[in-house]
Amino acid sequence: MLLIDWIVLSGTLIFIVLYGSWRTSGSKNVTDYIKGGSEAKWWTVGLSVMATQASAITFLSTPGQAFHSGMGFVQFYFGLPIAMVVICLVFIPIYHKLKVFTAYEYLETRFDLKTRSLAAILFLIQRGLATGITIFAPSIILSAVLGWDLNTLNIIIGVLVIIYTVTGGTRAVSVTQKQQLTVIFTGMFIAFFLIISYLPDGITFTKALEIAGDSGKMNILDFSFDLENRYTFWSGIIGGSFLALSYFGTDQSQVQRYLSGKSVKEMQLGLVFNGLLKVPMQFFILLVGVMVFVFYQFNDTPLNFNPSGKESVLKSEFSKEYKELELQHKQIEESKKELLLSNFIDTEAVQTLNDNDKILREKAKKIITKANSSVETNDKDYVFIHFILNYLPKGLIGLLLAVILSAAMSSTASELNALASTTAMDLYKRNLKVPKNDEHFVKVSKWFTLMWGIIAITIACIANLFDNLIQLVNIIGSIFYGNVLGIFLLAFFVKFVKSNAVFVAAIITQIIVIIGWNYDWMPYLWLNLFGSMLVMGIAILIQTFSNKNEIKKALE
Template identity: 40%
Template sequence: MHWINWVIVAVYLFVVVFDGLRRTRGTKNIEGYFLASRSLPWWAVGLSVMATQLSAVTLIGTTGQGATDGLRFVQFYFGLPIAMVLLGVTLVPFLHGAKVYTAYEYLERRFDAKTRSLTSLLFLLSRGMSAGTIIAAPSVVLSAIFGWDLTWCVLLIGVPTIGYTVLGGVEAVAWADVKQMVIIVAALLAIVVVLVWRLPVPLDEAFHIAGATGRLRVFDFSFSLTETYTFWSGILGGTFLMLSYFGTDQSQVQRYLAARSVDEARSSLLMSAYWKIPLQALILIIGVLVFLFYTFSPAPMLYNPRHDAMLREQRPAAYAALASRYTAALSARDQAAREAATVHGSAPLNTFKAHNDQVDVVRKEALAAVTEATGESSRDVNYIIPRLVLDHLPLGFAGVFLAAVLAAAMSSIAAELNSLATASVVDFYQRWYKPEASDAHFLKVGRISTAIWGVFAMVVATYAATLGSLIEVVNRFGSFFYGSILGVFLLAMIKRTRAIGAFVGLLAGMAVVAAVSFGAPQVSFLWHNVIGAVVVVVVGWALSLGRAETATAVQV
């Protein structure tokens, strides 16, 4: 990579880290460290919430998702506006007015200590694994750029980020997120301009070609529990996921608990409701543009350069045969695409689609050969956008994109680790081990907890990078836990529910989600949120009613 790109990366990271550390110098109590003394303006909280989601996972995983699968993924977010409105009138004023440090503190007030602890523990597991996925995203980029081993890339990203997070607090994280949003949006718009400029055919004709492959299809109204991206899974499963994530996940709750007032907390959530879907659509469209760019330019047979080199070295004859077929398929597809752009009608588009399917067939055979030769997962969707940026974008663009990826990762990881430390200290260390101590002591324990969770996240990162699309992986991890956690909070808002119902209902919800996750047939992860929440509420309500009837009978 050219030295100018490195200068861009270094300058941006220096500004973010320096400003973050400058803002933490006055932090001497746990409210300042964990909640920014409840002083953040709504727009900073809103941008921080959005920046946490527009992380390196989004820049890499979602663009790759758009390139391989098109716009269907945007249905995943259809439930977001509904969830934000519901949270604005329910949990947000509830938790902000309670003056708690974590969302799970309220559960002890409403039910009992064991329900609080179990719910917080489930959050720690889900968010710890998701933090690992966020570290994996920039590690994938560095691995693709320099050919370094993935483990070393994880350490390179994780160690300095953990050090920064240990020293920083939520205020530093939030203001770093504001800068992050600026660089991310700038990088995305720059990539759009370059890709459109590089297309050899008019944009409307190019999208016509993409439509022939189904990549411009947004809505899928089929109803299936095994299909992930449909209108109904987005509206129903997506609403439950967003309610769980923004309403009960400490990494998000901690943001609006740091807002100045309930009204400002509501406004911060509405910002996401208005802007999240357009931003996600933009990122997916970039993925479609990447597909179109590689339609008219030679596309790598394997986007992961390390796997490409390993297959070439270990099985040279098989590699040569696949490469020959792939080159021929690319040439035929390019010719068919140019014809479809100039000659209107269904016949040229059908011809192009047939040649595109042949390219996909050869690529799948190459990916299968990689898996067989190396024993590693060969799904290389996370390498598509890094290869494009490094191989084809003008000088300086690679630096801007890499700065955006690294800054997004550092900011998001810092936010995740800070919330993990908050729950660990407040819900476990302070609640069960040392209820009374100085703020200096709790700050020290919070920093140690941050470091421990950082190490855990790095271990997860080495595994998460091999699981396919990182945007899917992070939501798959969350969906396993989120629905059941949401169910407990729903029970808390229902009168006459009891502690035994909440605790047993939570256990039942997790058990059922585990059964549908690992059973046959496996239910798509978006539906896990609905299933978990419904099971917890039904079981918890039934047990609470049973206890109430028993108590009434005893009194009689």
């Protein structure tokens, strides 16, 4: 990186932090600090909801996912518009009518304090872990490719977010997310058009899509019922709908975004806006990854995109073996270039070369593991950053790194804000014996924001890279979300079920879901449906038997 890249990167991040702090300092009451004064317009709500979900993991992992597996991952988001409609019609009117600060307040009005506290604690556990990952994701990638110290990066990202989130609360998050999304979309569109312009003469965008299709990267829809396949149309529509219902309807990091809306209509329009734009946005990010794949059909690629892997092997006794694989990989790349630049492309020959290259990459992973078992061999998260650092013009490298860090700051700020609000309102305030004024709870919320920021940084510093980061966050959510969603669905629609039945059912369900995930009973997306149905079924059974016993006792 040159000086111009450092200026662009640091200038962008410092501006966002200072602007957010300046615009939103001085919140004196809880409504202003936690709900942003309930003055947000629909576009602010929609952008804030979108920015909260679009973490750095989205812009690091999703292109890498498409590079390796193609466009099929977009099916994961097919259920999101359905969930937006349900939340607009059911969740938002109830939350607004009760004037809640958090989603879990409603559970006390419907059930009791212990059910509210349990749901809040489940949220704090899963979101606390996920927040650490949203910091850790960009840190470990940037650390590997730039040589920066991993823990130092974790601390820098965490501290920057803490500064303006503590200062301005929800309003600071909403204000800065507009700037961050501007940086993010500007950077991604520039990267996309540069990739197209870098393709060889005669390789138009249409031709690039054909090359991607011939390599199996444009297979968007999979209507199979194979449970071994994580991403199908059915898992997206059904499992994805339940995940989105849980996330947007019961996760305080999202609920808090639209509770800041000026009215029910503004909240609903904001969520509809997000529902309409989210799938095309993810499609575009995946398409960027597919175009990176096409670009690398004509340009050299490393055998493994994680630079730490090659570095470890070359220092080990397996260096010669790895270099032989690199030579074979180079020969395959040259053969592919010749085929793809010819007048008639032999699709089967190209696919055979791609399959052979996959075999080489798997062999390389095994050698890297033998050389150093602590090095992450799954390199999906390193593909896009490799392109940024090696092929983008100077200055734009700083902008794209700012995209990644802005996304990390945006989602992390929302999550810290929600963690602090839930801790302050659902646990601290609700169990406080002596009444306190608004200024006290604003101060307490700020201290809880700082506390969760430190916890998130700590989790980031001790985390280990997992298969693919975007999958890890969704797996963490799927383990908890189904259970929490089931509690809310019982509260909304099954009026005869009482608090004790729900509380016991939720604990049993959470244990079973964790066991099911551990033993890989089903793809993680289906855990959302499984958890929801399980807690509802158990609660209804417990309540039914309880009612029968009460009737029996009354007759005696």
